[in-house]
Amino acid sequence: PREGSDGEDNAEVEAAKSIYMVSDGTGWTAEHSVSAALGQFDYCLVDRACPVNTHLFSGIDDVERLMEIVKQAALEGAMLIYTIADPSMAESARQACMMWGVPSTDILGPITEAIASHLGVSPSGLPRGAPGRKVPLTEEYFRRIEAIEFTIKQDDGALPRNLHMADIILTGVSRTGKTPLSIYLSQKGYKVANVPIVMGVELPKTLFEVDPEKVVGLTINPLVLQTIRRARAKTLGFAKEARSNYCEMDYVRQELEFASRIFAQNPVWPVIEVSGRAIEETAAVVLRLYQDRKEKCLMPRISKRY
């Protein structure tokens, strides 16, 4: 998705279908679900054969603003996807949409009801951020922040003496996505270090002293890597000479082979191919491996207590 003002690219915008997302909270749940569902239409989104604009309205916790949004959706011929905790406000959304001919889907209600009957308790009906509600400063809260701060400090091979403190250590050549992957995992509460593999540069000794079960190698198709490196060199405005080396196919291949040899010498490290995978997809693979190794469980899963 690209962000854009409503006015931009008028011809396309006119043809585009709108999806309104409304939440009494942050709107991230609606956005996440809609973006997953839109994955089912990738085939016609890529070339903008079926252009879509999404509009996220967050913090909508009174009926007046809700009604304005429904009316606006009707004017634009938009559909409306909502997460509203208060049952009577959710019902207003449903009825107003029906009245105004706006197709609508409630994505919080059904799952909340299912969980309520499973647990045998009623939902509070209170939106996130309702007055009086306090975000508890739980252990988990501090753990997540610590993980993020640790991960930032360890980025790009910094502080190799701290590798033993990491939960997960990622290693691979430049532009295999170590940094964004580390950050993504850190937000889920894992302390991640990443160590770059650079041809001709020795890896830190500590990498071979830590538990090898927490090291993960990243590899990538050479053509994909070259494309990514070219884009990066352009952004950074590398000097022409440096760029030609960093992005040159021979060099790219040699460096990947250099990495492969290191991986072969450390057969306990799993190696993940990142080409064609989004960051969050690689993250899922890393965590599946992590959990497998930790739990030695027949059915690999990530478990949490609430």
Add this chain to the structure above:
Amino acid sequence: PREGSDGEDNAEVEAAKSIYMVSDGTGWTAEHSVSAALGQFDYCLVDRACPVNTHLFSGIDDVERLMEIVKQAALEGAMLIYTIADPSMAESARQACMMWGVPSTDILGPITEAIASHLGVSPSGLPRGAPGRKVPLTEEYFRRIEAIEFTIKQDDGALPRNLHMADIILTGVSRTGKTPLSIYLSQKGYKVANVPIVMGVELPKTLFEVDPEKVVGLTINPLVLQTIRRARAKTLGFAKEARSNYCEMDYVRQELEFASRIFAQNPVWPVIEVSGRAIEETAAVVLRLYQDRKEKCLMPRISKRY
């Protein structure tokens, strides 16, 4: 939520109800939706009056493994929440759950169907990561990674000369959550810089030279701040003297007043109270302000093109 092995804390685990989440993809959509819905049961989750364990099974793209999971759910008396793109596999999930008496909810199907009829095109039925599907190296992909890398480099007041390159600049005293908030926003594609306010330390000149509309002040209740600082001092193992200063109520109050005066001198900067707000909640407020100022729109929204 806390991660934990299944065996831990047996007494509690036995009483806890299980929620199985199954996805043919990463499982993050199911996890996100379940965690939002569980917010509706916070009131009985906090004291573990209605303990819940979630179990995430990702990458489940064959019926055999799906069936094993459903059977296991039946054994554990769990409910099952799923996102499965392939319609016939989703139907198998539904039927198997019915047969085994496992309450189940499909959270991808309904939203996909609603979008399909709105767009007038059919869903592909292909899961994320289906063979042949390629993650396109779009401009957005590069922009997001650039935002993350920029944000890491700018953390904690680093490189003040680059402040003009940021989309958003966060400022506030230590432990107002600038770092995790910056990282959260960077993952949404925003280049974020954060500048700490420390009593007696001059702020970088560049902070007052950039467009003030992109600066956001963070403030916090002194008691909450003290709690957070104490937790941090413990983690970092600060020397006793330093700790007593950093966490001492008088000092905390003075530093917050110092920050308030700076905010008052820069009335264009909005000031957000972070006490009792989760990172993602503050992020939603920041982006609402950002969008408001950029679009001067009657109905503030975050718009994207797909």
